[in-house]
Amino acid sequence: xxxxxxxxxxxxxxxxxxxxxxxxxxxxxxxxxxxxxxxxxxxxxxxxxxxxxxxxxxxxxxxxxxxxxxxxxxxxxxxxx
Numbered sequence: 001x002x003x004x005x006x007x008x009x010x011x012x013x014x015x016x017x018x019x020x021x022x023x024x025x026x027x028x029x030x031x032x033x034x035x036x037x038x039x040x041x042x043x044x045x046x047x048x049x050x051x052x053x054x055x056x057x058x059x060x061x062x063x064x065x066x067x068x069x070x071x072x073x074x075x076x077x078x079x080x081x
Contacts, residue, residue, distance in 0.1 A: 012019075
């Protein structure tokens with residue numbers, strides 16, 4: 001082996017701990033980034049579905065309200081007493 005290769009191996013052995021630490025940090029950061037992106041996509045799809053369901057429900061909801069005048073019934077009940 002040449003002296004350059006020997007020196008390189010010594011340097012690699014010396015810096016192995018910091019190199020492994022950097023690789024672990026990169027892995028954790030990439031996993032966190034992928035998780036954040038996945039959560040954002042799931043939230044966006046969920047919100048889209050929710051908004052479509054709400055607009056469809058609002059279009060289908062047709063309630064009819066009737067006003068009832070109970071004055072005649074009250075008059076009749078008061079005459080019974």
